[in-house]
Structure formats: C-alpha cells, structure tokens
Amino acid sequence: MKNIQMKKPILLLFVIALLSVSCNDFLDVNDNPNNPAISTPSLTLPVAQQSFAALNARTMTYLGNFLVVNWATPSNWSANQIYCRYNFTSADFATIFETSYSDIFKNLTYVENYEDPTGAVDYSNYKAISKIIKGFQYQLLVDLYGDIPYSEANLRGDNTTPAYDDAETVYKSVIDDLAAAVDLIQNAPDNAEDPGSQDIIFGGNMDHWIEFANTIKLRMLVRLSNTGQDSYITTQIASINANGGGYITSDVVANPGYTSSANLQNPFWDYFRQPTTGNQTDRGDYTVAAEYGINFLNANNDPRVEYLYAASSTGGNYKGAPQITTLPGTGYTSNDLAKVGPGLLKSADQDQVIMSLSEALFIQAEATTTARGYLPGGDAAAQALYESAIEESFVALGVTDAVTEAQAYYDQDIANITWDSSPNKIEAIMTQKWIALNGTSSIESWIDLTRTGYPSGLPIPVESGGVRPLRLLYPASEVARNSANVPAQTQDAVFTNAPFWK
Template identity: 25%
Template structure:
C-alpha cells in the first residue's frame, strides 16, 4: 500500500506551513526541548495531521535505530575501525530530533541523504488534549503505543534520558534525565492506557492508520507484544518479568501470525515526498549501491560448496550485481577490493573467520573494515527485495539503478510474529526447557521464511524460477533443527537460536543489539578487523546526541561507551559480550 499517497495533500500543507514559518519565525534553539516556533501548534492543525506525522516519523525513526543496531551486531556492515570512534554524538541528532521535537531542519542520514522529522513526542503532546477533549480515543491510543516503543528504545540505546520534564517549553529549558527503569514503567503504563482507549467508543476515527488499517484488535495485540518485549528486556533485573511475559503468552493475545505483524510500509514516490524505503533510496541510484553488506551474515546464509543448500531467504535479502569477487573466483584487484591482496589478520585465522571476500558474487565487507570507497557501486552486493523492495536475485547479475525491482515499496519491520517465537525460545532456554525452545525455534524459522518469500512478487521483472521450493525450505528448517539437536552444550544451542534470530531480524537490529547485551549470544560473530584492545570495548550504550548535551545544561556528555542501561547487569566489557 502506498501509505503517503492518501495524505499527500495534507503532508504538502504541513510542508508549506513549515516553510512559511521558517521565514517568519525567530531562530530556534536546537533540541533543548523548548517550544519550537517552526512547528505547527494545536490552533494551526488538527488531530489527524498530528497523528499522520507521528505514524510516519515513527517508521523513519525505527528504521534509523534499526540500522545502527544492525551495524554493531554484524547484521549490517559497520563502517568504522573501532567502537569508540565509529559513532560521534552528532550522528544521533536526527534520532533525537525525530523522537522528541524537530527544529524544522533536515538532517543527513548515515549516507548523507536528507531526512526530515517533526518530532514524535512533541506531536504526541500536542495531540493528547485535542483527542481527550473530543473523545478521539483511538487517535490517542495509537500515539500512546508509538510513544511507549520510542521511549523504551531511547533508554535501550542511550540509557537515562529526559522524559518526565521534557517538552515543557519555557517552564523548563534544561529537563533532567530520568532513570531508565522509571521510563520503562511509564511505557508499560502508556500501553495499558492505550489498550483501554482502543476499547472505548469514539466520536470519529483516524483518517489514516498506516499500520493496521483501523483494526483496533490488532493494535491491542501489538501493545501486548511490546509489553512482552519490555518484560524480556528487563528480565535480568526484574524477578517478575518472566512471569509477566508468560502471562501474556497464556492469555494468547500477542502477535502470532503475519497478518498481525507490526510494520511500516513505504511507497514508490521518488520526490514530493520521497517515500521509498530508505535502503532503496540510498542504494538504487545512478552511481550504484552506497552501502556494503555484512560479510558475516552473507557467509552465514550461503554455502559456497553447494548453493542449493543456501538459506532460502538469501536471494530476497541480497541482490548480487556480479557473480565473481576478487580473491575468490577472479584474481585479486587492488582498485576494487584492496583487501583481496592482504593476508587475513591472525585473530581471523585463529577463529576460522572468513576474511575480505566470499564466493559466488557475495561482495561485502568485514566488521570494522574502514577502507576507502573504490569504484565498486555496480559490483558490491545490494539490498534485495526484502525488506527494501529492491531486486530479487535471479542470477541476472546486473547493476542496479533507480526504478529497479519493487521500486522501494518495502517495509520497516517493528515486531514480527517470527521474532516473538525467538523471544519465546529465549525464555524457554533460560528455564532450561529445551523441548519448548526447539518448538519455538522451528516456528520462528518457518514464519520468517514464509513472510520473506512473499516479497518476490514485488519485483515484476524477476525470474522467480530461482525462488526456493517447499522441499528446499523444509530441508533447510530440518537441518537447523538437527543442528540444535546435535548441539553438544547449551552454548551451542544458544548459538543456533541466536544466529537464526539474527537472520530473521534483517531490516531492524534494535532487538539484536538488546539480545546481544542481554545474553552474549551468538558467540560466533566475526570480530573487528582490528584486534582488541585497539577496537575498544563493545558499545554498551551510545553517546548522548550532541544537541542534547550542547543545549541542556542538566546533561553532560558521556565519558565513554561502557555505561550500561539499567537492565544490563552482565560483566563489564571485554569479557561480555564475548566477541569484540
């Protein structure tokens, strides 16, 4: 569904108003959480415009958080030599703006492409009194679910952040941070209130529901599932968390099937606005792909000795622009792949990790490889048809360009039914219930493959004869279950679950980042090219955004990236997580 076409007129009105106000309003202070003269206020707009903005910005912010979480956990490539310097405080200004309150300016994403946000929490604050006064409880409930997810994610990435004193305008220019545990409690309260509001009668329904198309029962299901996610994330510090998690499972109202999946759908417009999936917009351009794929994940999903045993999802995740990689099927090439002339680092040799290149055209980069960018935009492996709606890999080995494949009409997954089964598997493993963990693992892989393989139809030009058949899919699932059964130790069983979880999380690494800090698995992750200690410790929380510490005297910059969020009581790095 083209989610923005139905509101293109209203979005245009917002843009026109904001542009006009930019020329008449005084200069605003960036992200000090004060009132912003460049934004609409309740007297200038209506609840549907606020709700539209909240929903669209939510998709953008989750996509951005998800990309960062994927990078540090090897689902995506991390373009930096060491953890301490790969991300600067200014890299998070766009997320801070999108989560709290925009200044009306555009921020570049990780590839220099412009992103504009309105500010989810500011819009939610503006919507609440209007919705309450006019009995628009479903408007309010949607914003409460989204706010709950956002504030939990802010804690997961940054730790303690402003919340209770935030967005109070000139009455408090320097809001203090709140303890992350209290923000988690606030999120649970928001979700309970949302569930109550979804059950109320209303005077009018939202003009647009970009997630469940007005099915309020599914919104309640999603709210319950976010509560499960919260309980699981704090199980190390909350003795009641697993009981609360299992109570929702017993009640049965949580995401269990693809039609209940919580996801944001993108469109195909190139301009005014560009509503294509950001991974598509960034990589299907005139100069070819901008990003590198993760060698670790591509290697995990591919079987060089027998491509017929590849993960059934690999042709949907990745589109190979060439069938040969320097150092593998062809001679090393210093210009296009400089590492193909280098020897593998000793810690890669000792650990048996792949280095630099893979077979069969899977052209990516190793974790922490910060070499320059050669002229390989039409050679490196690109994003495929899932989830970014690029090209399905039908072994055509062509360079990719704008308009190819699904034209960007993909999704940003937020909470999928397959992920919930991995959550259930984690709880079962913690309770030493191997049989239940195995069942959940089987369900998770089955649901993930079933969902991903529906995306082939988005690429009308693809030769879908290369899609996996039922026999190949069943064989793959049975082989992964056999790996679990044959595991000699609990560590090995955890690794089977975690590796498959990583594959299913392709498109959003928020939960991978949380899972890794919570459990330390998988232990099989490719380490940085630069060996420890030069890499620094794994990032336990990210630096505060520059706009927060610059404009808020109550918040100081972090001294390092070793500060743990409240639910992370594991050993200090580098002992945990195991891979650096």
C-alpha cells in the same frame, strides 16, 4: 503471513489529509502540525507515524546492521569508517535522540493532550496509539542511551531543560503506559473517533494495536531477564494474558502511500535507490555484505543469502568484505561484493516494517523456553515458535516455496539451526533472530547481543581495540542545551556504560 494492507481510496484520502498539514509533499514533517491552531489528532498522528517509521528504517537500521556485522564498506569508498573503528562521538547518530524528542514525541504528545473543544468527539483511540508508539521508541532510547528525559519531557516551552529519569524507572513506566493504552482502547466510549485511514500502520484496527502493545511489552519484559526480577516479569505477563488481546499475528508495517516519486519513496528504499529511476545511490554502492555474515549463511546452506544480498555486479558472487579500514586500491571494490538484497529492497512503494512477525515469534520463543519460563509450554512449545519464526523470515523475504525451504533449512543437524541439535536454546534463538532481523530491525540484534552475548563469534574490528560498543553518547546538541541534567559522559562510556538490564 498476512500483512495489514490499506486500499487505494483510503490512501488517497490520507494523502489529501496530509497535504492539508504541510505546504510541501505529504511525507514532509518539517512543517509541524502542532503549530497550526486548526491541527487535530487526525492530521498530526500520520505525520508522527511516518517520522517514526522513517527514523527506524534509516539511521537505526543502518547502525544496527553494521554493529552486528551484516554490512561492511568496500575498499573504493572512504565512507563509514566509523563503523570499523567504533570511535563514536556525541556528534554521531544524533538523529536518533533528536528526532525522537523534537518530532515524534512532540507530535504524539500533542495527540495525547488534545481535547475536542466541542466535546462531541472522543480521541481515546488516538491517545492509545500515541502511547504505544511512544512506548516503542522510549524502549529503544533507554536501550541505546540509558537514562533519558521522561517525566519532564515533551512539555515544550513549559520545560526546555527536562530532568533525566533513571533508565529502569522509565522502562517500568513505559510498561505501565502500554497497559494503560490497552485499557483506553478496550474501554473507549461509543463516540470514540475511529482513526481509519489516518492511521498508516493498522488503518484504525484497534485490536491490532492491542496486539502490538502486548508484543512491545513482552519484548521489554524478556529484556529484563538478567535482572533477577522474575516475579515482576511474570506478574506483568499475567496482565497481558488478562487483557485477552494476544500478540501480533502479522508484520507491523507503515505505508502512507509510498510511490517512486521524489520524497515519497519508502524510506528504507530511498536510502539505497534514487527516485523514479530506481538507480543506485552512493549509499547503495558503498553498503556491501559483511564477510562474516554472508559466510555464515553460505556455510549453513541458507537460501536467504540470495534475498538478503544481491550478487556482485562482476562475477555474480555472494562475497562480503571484512569490517576493517581498507586502503584505496586494496581489497575488494563495490563491484566485487554483494550488496543489500532483493528481499529487502523490493520496490519504492513497499511497506516499511516496524516489527516483523518473525521477531515477535522469537521473543515468544525465548519467553517460553525452560531457561526463562515466562510463558507456558517449555522447550517443546518454544521449538514450535522458533521454527515458525524462521518460516516467517523466509516468507517475508520472498523465498520461493518459503515454508518448504525453511523446514529443510531448520531440519539440518547443525547447532543453532536445528532445535534438537542446539544445546543452548537461547543461543539458537538469538542466532536465528539475528538472521531474521538483517535489514529490518537490526538495531534489536545489537541490543540482544549486548544482553545475551549471542550470536557468538561475531568479529570485532581490530581498529576498535577488540571491544564492541554497548551504547551511544548523548548528542552534543542535547549536552549544550541541557547541560545541567545530561548525565556526565566520556568517550569511554560507549564501551563501559552497560544498560541496566545487562
């Protein structure tokens, strides 16, 4: 697996550039670069990208890991009780909605709309990158909330109460925008500005941005598989094939130059480890392995267990806790349980994964199965993609002799592990995708679970009444400022308002 890496001199230039935007550290997005008159796309884009990476690394990944039963809370902590009761309110996870609009989209829209006053510089590449990141984030917002502001969004003072667009309409508009972004790149004029080191994801490599756009688009099209729109899906996939850009061939990661210093750490690492010392944060102590997830790995001889989880500090065991409300003094404490592992928490300067190659291969595998038939090759080709996806998961976690270990793993005669032993190929793909996205894009596992019902058998905490959430509630802040447009919602909407594609 090849990650896109930037050289240190380029990183230094990036740090200097961002320091010119903010009077604080280079990852601080509180001082919005849209406000200064001197801001340009080269100053604004990396700030938007960092905010985008951080939101997906923290709130969205954390939520996803609890909803698909990868993580739990030990008995010596009262934190996180919401995850075993599922009593989500409009006060919960508001950061997902708010940061998307007030920060990420705001900055990216500035980049999209910017025109060089001298006319000497063309910013087509910057505009395309902005469209692609927006597409990624809009897709997630539709999946998590349903109808959202789109056509009237991001107008700032011109419209502070945007209308809400139909979820399916937004999806198809985003798919069109992704195609437009590819067209922008492929037809950029000779004087188009090279983002270079200001692009903290691909370092200005526009071919990789085309691959990423195509992969996001394929993910969205596969998500429509239950809607009876196979003709639309195959037509759109044909347009991907026509642009010739292909799909990602390495992990998509962001790294503006993370270090161990305060406010400069990788955002996922920062959730669990303190600056400089690397000591455990409170979150690092009260986030432990879920009993179901860790037992599934152990029961199926999966060596990734030692990389996805860190052995307990007392006894060195790989033991998890059930996702239930546990009274203090009962059950297992944080010292008795496995925690977030070394394959996920590598170092303060680690790359932040946006989309893994493993995920992309699983998406292609699903699209290729006979059950879907969107890509050519049938189940034989899907098997090769499925097995490659598992191998890439082992590689990404740093498993010793990763490919050999992966092959030994998926050669076991066990359903949903070995392809030939799996009668339901979609279930096998979703099960293995769930394992591969543990700790990274786990919010996608929750969305896949809602869409397909797989992986099957995931326990539902008794405190929730035996039902699992299907969506989030619009935040109270949005309801207050845009009450005329926010769709009506009640607490029950969390469990009853399924996404349009379900």
